[in-house]
Amino acid sequence: MEPGYLALVLNAHLPFVRQPEYPHFLEEKWLFEALSETYLPLLRLFRRLEAEEIPFRLTINLSPTLCSMLGDAVLGERYLGYLDGQLALARREVERVGSDPAFGPLARLYGELYLSDRDDFAVLYERDILAAFDYFYKKGKLELITSAATHSFLPIYRDSREAVSAQIETALVAHRRAFGKHPSGFWLPHLGWYPGIEEVLHAYNIQYSIVATRGGLLGDPIPKAGSFAPVQCPNGLTIFIRDAAATEAVWSEDSGYPGDPLYRDFYRDIGFDLPLDYVGPYMDAGSTRIFSGFKYWAVTGKTADKKPYDRKAALARADEHAASFLADRLAMAKDAALCMDRPPLMVAPYDAELFGHWWFEGPAWIEALFRRAAREPGLKLITLGEYCRAYPENQVSVPEFSSWGDGGYAEVWIDGANDWIYRHAFKSVDRMIELSERFPDESGLRERILNQAAREVLLAMGSDWALLLRAGKSASFARRQVEDAVTNFNKIYEMLSSNTVGTEWITKLEKRNNLFPEINYRMFRKKR
Amino acid sequence: MAFQNSGVKLEKFESLSDEALHALADRMGLGIPPDLERVFVVEEILVALEEDSDERRSGGVASLRIEETKFSSSDPVDMDFGRDGPPAISPSTCDTFIRVLVRDPSWAFAFWEISDTERASIASADGRLSLFLRVSETTDGEKADAKRDFFDIPISEDDSQWYLNLPRPKSRYRIELCSRIDGRVRMLAKSRDLAVPRQLLDSLSSKLETDAAELLRLSGLESLDIEPVSDDNPQRIIKAGLTGE
Numbered sequence: 154m155e156p157g158y159l160a161l162v163l164n165a166h167l168p169f170v171r172q173p174e175y176p177h178f179l180e181e182k183w184l185f186e187a188l189s190e191t192y193l194p195l196l197r198l199f200r201r202l203e204a205e206e207i208p209f210r211l212t213i214n215l216s217p218t219l220c221s222m223l224g225d226a227v228l229g230e231r232y233l234g235y236l237d238g239q240l241a242l243a244r245r246e247v248e249r250v251g252s253d254p255a256f257g258p259l260a261r262l263y264g265e266l267y268l269s270d271r272d273d274f275a276v277l278y279e280r281d282i283l284a285a286f287d288y289f290y291k292k293g294k295l296e297l298i299t300s301a302a303t304h305s306f307l308p309i310y311r312d313s314r315e316a317v318s319a320q321i322e323t324a325l326v327a328h329r330r331a332f333g334k335h336p337s338g339f340w341l342p343h344l345g346w347y348p349g350i351e352e353v354l355h356a357y358n359i360q361y362s363i364v365a366t367r368g369g370l371l372g373d374p375i376p377k378a379g380s381f382a383p384v385q386c387p388n389g390l391t392i393f394i395r396d397a398a399a400t401e402a403v404w405s406e407d408s409g410y411p412g413d414p415l416y417r418d419f420y421r422d423i424g425f426d427l428p429l430d431y432v433g434p435y436m437d438a439g440s441t442r443i444f445s446g447f448k449y450w451a452v453t454g455k456t457a458d459k460k461p462y463d464r465k466a467a468l469a470r471a472d473e474h475a476a477s478f479l480a481d482r483l484a485m486a487k488d489a490a491l492c493m494d495r496p497p498l499m500v501a502p503y504d505a506e507l508f509g510h511w512w513f514e515g516p517a518w519i520e521a522l523f524r525r526a527a528r529e530p531g532l533k534l535i536t537l538g539e540y541c542r543a544y545p546e547n548q549v550s551v552p553e554f555s556s557w558g559d560g561g562y563a564e565v566w567i568d569g570a571n572d573w574i575y576r577h578a579f580k581s582v583d584r585m586i587e588l589s590e591r592f593p594d595e596s597g598l599r600e601r602i603l604n605q606a607a608r609e610v611l612l613a614m615g616s617d618w619a620l621l622l623r624a625g626k627s628a629s630f631a632r633r634q635v636e637d638a639v640t641n642f643n644k645i646y647e648m649l650s651s652n653t654v655g656t657e658w659i660t661k662l663e664k665r666n667n668l669f670p671e672i673n674y675r676m677f678r679k680k681r
Numbered sequence: 682m683a684f685q686n687s688g689v690k691l692e693k694f695e696s697l698s699d700e701a702l703h704a705l706a707d708r709m710g711l712g713i714p715p716d717l718e719r720v721f722v723v724e725e726i727l728v729a730l731e732e733d734s735d736e737r738r739s740g741g742v743a744s745l746r747i748e749e750t751k752f753s754s755s756d757p758v759d760m761d762f763g764r765d766g767p768p769a770i771s772p773s774t775c776d777t778f779i780r781v782l783v784r785d786p787s788w789a790f791a792f793w794e795i796s797d798t799e800r801a802s803i804a805s806a807d808g809r810l811s812l813f814l815r816v817s818e819t820t821d822g823e824k825a826d827a828k829r830d831f832f833d834i835p836i837s838e839d840d841s842q843w844y845l846n847l848p849r850p851k852s853r854y855r856i857e858l859c860s861r862i863d864g865r866v867r868m869l870a871k872s873r874d875l876a877v878p879r880q881l882l883d884s885l886s887s888k889l890e891t892d893a894a895e896l897l898r899l900s901g902l903e904s905l906d907i908e909p910v911s912d913d914n915p916q917r918i919i920k921a922g923l924t925g926e
Contacts, residue, residue: 348876563783564784576794624752636770
């Protein structure tokens with residue numbers, strides 16, 4: 154019998170930030186940075202492991218909005234432009250610091266990173282990143298799952314079954330379109346769970362989901378295996394519980410691995426350190442200073458006097474941290490196994506963008522983890538779907554309302570800075586339900602209009618806008634996203650109510666907010 | 682209310698109008714006198730933001746900050762000053778309704794609208810409205826007219842939202858938007874029943890088998906702060922753990 158299982162789960166998600174009407178748009182860089190520092194490096198490490206026949210298992214949520222953007226031709230073209238800019242800056246940096254023994258190698262490292270990204274994206278994958286993930290999905294190395302259509306924090310919409318269903322149904326259609334399969338698992342945005350959502354998930358043939366430790370342990374009844382085995386709702390939906398210790402080892406900003414003094418410091422960046430007339434031409438941000446991605450300093454400690462980043466030492470530390478992580482999990486598994494009649498499972502879910510973008514050495518840590526797990530006896534890596542098949546029977550329990558956000562419930566998404574959203578979002582939802590009842594069987598232009606209305610409602614429900622508003626980051630952008638979605642919806646509602654159609658306007662809007670091409674507005678019809 | 686604000690620049694506040702500054706202070710619950718000099722209003726806001734930031738740092742909000750880092754290209758500080766301007770989306774006043782969202786075991790967020798027609802029908806002779814929220818504890822399957830414990834929260838006719846303190850976790854509540862006319866209470870709208878989540882494990886957990894108790898301990902029970910406590914203060918605020926829970 155295995156001493157225990159470890160399930161690594163990554164949530165890859167970005168909100169829909171496509172803005173084709175502008176030649177450059179600051180928030181689109183969220184996607185370009187994640188591609189350059191997270192998604193493409195992850196795919197490279199998968200390829201290396203496969204080439205060396207090293208087994209690995211990973212469950213990944215590729216969110217519907219992210220999939221929409223990764224499959225978008227306009228953003229693909231812009232990403233190449235971004236990479237060309239980064240490569241130009243890398244060349245300039247090599248000229249500036251190339252002879253410096255500490256910084257020269259780093260400038261060249263960034264040049265190599267962006268060159269690899271360009272080669273992979275343009276040549277190897279022919280701009281089709283989703284196909285690259287799908288390759289490992291089909292081979293059983295990755296298990297791809299999906300999440301709410303626009304990453305809506307679903308507990309807020311618990312009173313509107315139609316709204317929750319629309320988020321889930323749209324996501325499933327988008328996943329099937331991208332990967333040709335129905336996903337087994339569903340990532341609840343921010344692990345936002347409420348009692349009752351199991352009925353909706355089960356109705357869509359979802360087999361499993363994940364909840365925060367708090368929600369799992371506060372379940373009814375208390376799960377007797379703690380977080381070391383999933384529970385099952387009365388309808389059979391399997392619920393995995395986040396492992397608190399595995400989370401803290403990586404996630405904690407203070408004591409987690411990414412805060413190690415040897416790792417690259419995220420915040421010190423030439424976008425803020427060098428004169429604007431030097432970095433500005435590469436930023437496409439006017440007079441605003443933004444992160445450039447070129448960072449030369451190590452975390453060092455809680456001091457402004459940073460030491461130069463030593464890549465070799467940092468990679469060695471990532472390997473040490475991988476060893477430590479596995480040893481700690483194995484020790485925990487051995488302790489837990491004494492109290493269980495099956496091997497304990499530890500589920501470690503993280504935001505994917507943490508690895509590489511924020512924690513530069515994160516992909517190296519994941520790779521080291523897989524390499525060590527393959528050669529050392531101990532924990533077996535497993536996807537959540539594989540675990541479900543191996544252990545189909547689990548204790549019956551329903552988790553409590555919870556999330557992985559600050560405070561453990563909905564404090565992040567219902568806050569003085571963002572609570573104004575919900576008045577408008579709910580009004581749009583209610584009106585969308587009304588429209589789908591009034592026009593249940595439309596076709597042609599009217600169906601297109603109703604489908605666009607449904608897209609706008611889903612966009613207004615996205616949780617990222619509330620998160621940004623609370624954080625005070627890109628808050629005016631976030632506010633505008635909600636306002637635009639609601640205003641667009643209201644305009645459509647008025648058009649349909651007055652039986653006037655602005656064909657040119659709706660066509661333009663369809664081209665701009667072009668996500669979920671197979672959306673069906675009827676999913677908002679009342680559930681009977 | 683909490684703001685993430687490290688490094689908020691003074692200039693950003695100085696560019697705001699007096700009205701916008703006071704509105705921001707109101708939203709932060711600072712209770713600043715309307716005639717306070719502008720420079721002191723700004724100072725009060727900055728102090729409150731700094732205190733809030735410290736609290737958030739020490740309160741273990743690493744998870745939130747980490748989630749935010751994926752949005753890092755942008756201006757690190759961009760608070761939503763636009764909120765103080767006219768709302769870009771005018772709320773409709775066609776319907777009368779109340780909707781309530783559960784935030785955590787102690788708080789819920791209520792928002793409502795009263796249609797113009799309704800307002801006209803409940804106004805007193807001098808045109809004023811006497812409004813309040815009635816918070817009633819309910820039980821599963823209860824008949825609508827069953828007698829229940831309740832308390833009232835007076836609201837002004839300009840209010841359209843409220844954060845409600847709910848007395849007991851693991852309970853159910855219904856919120857009614859009511860008016861009082863000539864001593865008579867009239868319900869204008871009611872929410873659906875709210876299920877308030879548990880804050881702590883039931884005392885039952887102390888009777889768990891040894892193995893189950895050990896597995897709960899290994900799962901991080903202590904760091905989550907969800908074990909039953911001996912004091913009987915149900916409003917205890919959960920400490921946010923470093924894990925974001």
